[in-house]
Amino acid sequence: MESKRIKWGIVGLGNIAAKFASDLLLVENAQLNAVASRDIEKANEFAEKYNALKAYDSYDSLFEDPEVEIVYIATPHNSHVELSIKALEKGKHVLCEKPMALSYKDAQRIIEASKKYNKFFMEAFWTRFIPSVQDVLEKINSGVIGDVNYINADFAFHGSETENKRLFDKELGGGALFDIGVYPLFLSYIILGKPKEILAKAIKHKNDIDLQTSMILQYESGQSVLHASIVSESEMKAVVSGTKGRIELNAPWYVADGYTLFKNEEKEAVVTLPTLGIGYSHEIIECQNCILNNQIESKLWSHQNCLDLSRIVEEIKMQIGLNFF
Structure with missing residues (x-):
């Protein structure tokens, strides 16, 4: 049937x-x-x-x-x-x-x-649903790289005010933090959870949106160093380091088609996990499965997860003096 x-x-x-x-x-x-x-x-x-x-x-x-x-x-x-x-x-x-x-x-x-x-x-x-991120989380949770104590991730590109008007429009919620900064923050959150302390600094546009924002998330025994920019480029690799090794997600990491596992500074495994299509298909499948199972939220990206991340972003918004309203 x-x-x-x-x-x-x-x-x-x-x-x-x-x-x-x-x-x-x-x-x-x-x-x-x-x-x-x-x-x-x-x-x-x-x-x-x-x-x-x-x-x-x-x-x-x-x-x-x-x-x-x-x-x-x-x-x-x-x-x-x-x-x-x-x-x-x-x-x-x-x-x-x-x-x-x-x-x-x-x-x-x-x-x-x-x-x-x-x-x-x-x-x-x-990004939560793409195969490489699912696999990396599994590896981390099973202790392959030991206790995670450092995450480095960024999302940056050179936007133009003529071609990417929405990005620079304050009324539409433009700027680096809300458009792309949420990605590295999301990665830190799904691996290390809610931080104990956040430090954030931004460079602002004349209309007060953030052009680039750098963030340090402090945890009990780890730190995440994160960056977002709509005016400069970066390699867009993500590195997750632990007490027994590290994992590097392929660039651009938010839609990585695989990763490399390092132990004692040497490559131990190169894993290839391509997405279906561009990569949105995985979240579509998750939504459909939840609906068919009469769930009102996903177990992988739950209502509470959404709220936790929103609260982290809110703290950074306050620290850099971003105000849309």
Whole structure:
């Protein structure tokens, strides 16, 4: 017997939505039912390209579609809270692009709505589900590199104010921290948990968003040195060091196709674990499995995980004097 098809809707049809939709086509029992953009022409083009059955010129219309079961929200950061809550109210499950909210308080509101309406919600931290990260976590948890005492990770690229307007737009929640800084913070959190202390410094744009932010997370017996920038490039490797060895995730580490394990400064293993498609497919599969099992959260990236990370980001936001509102 063929297993149940999960019917998806996508709101906000920019670059990330296009990547997501291309991966959705690779996932068994996933169907793109509807897409929505304020520009109907754009919605129709997107629908045709990615085999969506319907195109809408408003997000509300998609939320009202009785056939859509789960909505992927890929709009700019500043609209995530309102749209996630609205979709949950309308009885839809939600996968919301990161960051789910620009404040801890708003992140709490979304989680409360998920519980109130008994609908699945997950922040779209696709990196959590890619095979190499899953395998690295397993290795770390089984003690292969001993006790982790140092993590070094960054996410940096040279953005342009003309080509990447959204990144530099304060009203849309732009800047390095919320757009890409959440990735290295996420890596530190899934390996070492909540830090005891955080130190953060930023270089700001004239409109007050952060162009680059450096962060040190202090733990009982370890530290994470992390960096995010939208004005400079980096190698984008991630190194996790322990008392018995270290693991280097291939660049770009947030979608690594493998890693290298070192013991006594010598390569012990080179592991290759490619993603299915671009890599979004793994979080899509996780969402579908949770929905089919009547879960309102993922065990791998739970409501509490979302809130913990949001609180860490909030502390850094305060330290660097970032204020969107």
